[in-house]
Amino acid sequence: MIKVKLMSLKLLSVFALLVFHQAVMAQVVNNIDEFNQAVRNASPGDTIIMANGEWNDVELVFKGEGREDSPITLKAQTPGEVIITGVSNLSLSGKYLVVDGLVFTQGHTPTGEVIAFRTSPTELASYSRLTNVVIDNFSHSERQLSDLWLAIYGKHNRIDHNSFVNKRNRGVTVAVRMNSEGSRKNHHVIEYNYFGPRQVLGANGGETLRIGTSHFSREYANTLVQYNYFDRTNGEHEIISNKSSGNTFKGNVFFEAQGTLTMRHGHYTRVENNYFLGNRKPNTGGIRIINEHQTVSNNYLYGLTGRRFRGALVIMNGVPNSPPNRYDPVIESAMNNNVVIDSDYIQLGAGADEERSAPPSSTEMKNNIILGKHNLNPITVFDDVSGISFSGNLINDNAQNPLTSGFKKVPYEVSENERGLWVPSKDLLDKIRFGEVKLPVEKNATGAPYYPKNDSQIAFQSGKTIQVKPGIDTLVKALDSSKPGDVLQLENGGEYLLTRFATVTHPVTIMAKNGAKPKLRSEKPSFIVIENGGALQVENLWFDGAASPDYKGNSVIRTSRSSMNINYSLSVQSVKVTDLDINGYFYFFKAHPGTFADAIEIKDSHMENITGAVLSLNKETEDLGVYSVENLTLEGNTFKDIKEEVVTLYRGGFDESTFGPMVTVDNNTLTNVGKGNTHRTGASMYFHGVQNLHISNTSWADSAPLSLYLTNGEPITRIEKVTMKNTPKIKANKNDYTAEQVVYQN
Structure with a gap:
């Protein structure tokens, strides 16, 4: 009797396990119709697998209610081999959703967002995750038309190990949105992402990461941004635009990035243990303080050349009784225990003018190491800085300093450590309790691991040399068949007539050896037209x-x-x-x-x-x-x-x-x-x-x-x-x- 009962229990357990496995499905979908059906039928623990290949002109809507221990997952059949192109986007809403392994490239969104953590203004995604996703050159052809690549709504979302590369049009790369109560005090975590090169936009609207907007700047976001790598993110002078309160930025690396981590709006921001590696590139910047109760500590800043708002360390002047969209004065903030090496500008009271007339107050700048050999006048004072308390700062003895107290002069002694970083002596580091100088995160530990971090720039004269004979449209034909980086070499003294536009669609060189110059004439209104992608x-x-x-x-x-x-x-x-x-x-x-x-x-x-x-x-x-x-x-x-x-x-x-x-x-x-x-x-x-x-x-x-x-x-x-x-x-x-x-x- 006991044996029969035991066998019955085992059979029930097996049956229950079979039922569980049938209920928790992993379904491969091959097109948008199958995708939509799978989303409608999805239950906690299910996985929707997008088949490898190109998904062109698709608007993916991913709604579901997973559980903490049983999320609903949308993933690529093979990470990096599901390629979303054309006029496409992805929106998600619900709870405990995971998106994994997709690549967006060679297209643009039909709306204002490529990936949105909402499917409508009232349907938001929370407790959800975006991981191993790539957005690369998914940009509208109109450079001044603005869109967001990733818009994060809801609460308690995690954005990790994604790659965002080559945004070419206007608009923020990644934005934390706070335009409803359901997206405030959100406690999002943005970590281990690779923000790849972003070209200079030449206009406002080229931020790489923005948290909040001026309208909601005095609301709390409580977003954590940590261990991300910002690689030559040059869109505009605000690489990160903090526009809300209660956020933390720690352990991030900024490599040859033109611009600054800017506390543009909002209070109670913490900026700690970030590394800024300018390597003497133009306009590379560090950290800019605006607003109240900001803490900037234990950051390493090397080789930054930016001035004014792009200095290595900047404390701004503010606007008295400032409206939300201007500049709140700096009050009760701290810029302490930072290491600044071979960086040109420390700007205090920056932006002082008739409007920005409120100098910093109840603020301190203590125990910073400032050693530089390129600019021996590194500290610029634009207004009254009596509201900043200076003490324990170290500056090289051959530098000029408009501040008479709070700084001690020391010899300029900087050496390269075993990690390739330029550092002062251990004695000086110990004086400010900085600790070991090493990157908090390596480049290869960030982003989607399957996606290469190649430099997309192609240098002139890096390809083949092609001889071009004189004659009618010989140059046009050579251009049409050339490859990026090629050199089209014309004959000395030769004559070249163009009866068609010579179009340049990639980097190319047209030249002759030293000697008699070949003569070019054209029967068209323009000889050569540089098209998109050309140089x-x-x-x-x-x-x-x-x-x-x-x-x-x-x-x-x-x-x-x-x-x-x-x-x-x-x-x-x-x-x-x-x-x-x-x-x-x-x-x-x-x-x-x-x-x-x-x-x-x-x-x-x-x-x-x-x-x-x-x-x-x-x-x-x-x-x-x-x-x-x-x-x-x-x-x-x-x-x-x-x-x-x-x-x-x-x-x-x-x-x-x-x-x-x-x-x-x-x-x-x-x-x-x-x-x-x-x-x-x-x-x-x-x-x-x-x-x-x-x-x-x-x-x-x-x-x-x-x-x-x-x-x-x-x-x-x-x-x-x-x-x-x-x-x-x-x-x-x-x-x-x-x-x-x-x-x-x-």
Whole structure:
């Protein structure tokens, strides 16, 4: 009898186990209809497996109610082999949901969010997880059209081991949203993610991570951001924009990232044990304090070159009785026990002006190590800093310091440790109780483990060399068959006629060896068009306008007329340009709106008899802080008989979220430039809103004046060692520029 009962119990157990296994399903779905059916039928513990392959133009809606011990999981059949493309997105709502292993690429969202932790304004996802997911180049083709890649709503969600790479249009990469009570005091955890390279946007709206918005900035989010890797996230000067209260940022690494971790709004923020590795790259920044009860401690900052709002350590001035969208004064905050090595700027009272007139108060800056050899005036004081208590800080003995107390001078002694980090002596580290200097997280420990962290930039002259014979459209055909990085080598002295547009769709070089320059003519309104994804280097060529059509607005090189969401670059070296005069307004290079260059350079070139401008970079005219080039260099050139400007560059508006443009003009000669009858600006060079301009060793003769329009952002404008013969004096809207050794001759 006992044996029978035992057998019955065993049979019941087996039966129950079978029933359990049948109830907990793992179902492979092959298309959107099967996916939708599986989601409708999903129960706690179920797994929906998306079949490997490309899922194009799908809007995935994942709703479910899992349990803590039995979540509902949506996963790739093989991580990294479910590729979501086209006009697609994913939204999820419910509780205890997991999304794992999907890749979004080569497309864009039909809505404002690629992945959203909600399916409607009232249906949010909580206690859910996004892991091993990749979003790479899933960007709208219109660079100024804004969207979010990941919008986190609800509460208690975990975002871990995901890769976010190559966002190319406007909008925040990852945003914690707080526009309903169900998304506040959320306690999200964002950890071990790889934020890969993001190009300079050239406009506001390029943040990599934002928590909250100004409207809800005094609400608590209580989000934890830890052990993430920010790799060259250069969208704008706020890499992280903290816009809510109660958040913690710890153990993150910022590698050669242009911008700062900014406490833009909100109070009671903790920023601890983060590592900022600028490696002396331009505009790399650290930490910016605004608002009340902020704590910045035990952070390591190396090789940061950013100034003003992009300094290594910045304490801002605030606005008295500030509205939520401006700047709350810094009150009862601390910037203590940080190590700053070879970084150029510590900014105190930054942004002080008529509006931002409230200096920091009840704040302390203690036990920081500041050692640098590049800028021996690292600390800038913009306003009254009596509200900051200074003590125990260490600074190298050959540095200047406007602060008379709270700092002790020590020798500059810095060495590279076994981990490749530059550190002061252990004695100094022990004095501030910093501990061991080592990265809190390695790059390879972040992001989706199956997805490579390759650099997508392709260098000029990194491919094959292709010989191009003279003739009609031989260059066009060579361009059409070229690969990224290739060099198209033209014959010295050869003649090349273009009867079609020569389009550049990837980085390519067109050049000739030293010697007689090959001559290029075109029967189209433009010789060469840089399309999205293109970049161009030209060297030792001769562009002549004799065969061009009788149109106004011709150009030798121009960008696409459509928006380009991939930044380009243009390098012009040892080039001759003649007779762009078939009609008025014939330009050498023209940038259309919605395009952006990381760099444009013209070096060692001769250009003459041009009815338009050499560089037309003035089409972003909406006065929203948008502009067309980050770095512009003119060096060693001769410009003669140019009806318009050598360069006209425009950055309008008063936005402070961008760095550029940055312009260098050195060792050039201008003769009879800017004096055309139809010339609008009446200038030989016109710079509007340029943030960093250096003109040196350059001469003007019989030309229109250099014209400057200085706007906000504390621009640096230096003019030195220039001669202006039979040329009017420099025109400027105000005298906030430096002019040394400027000689005027009649």
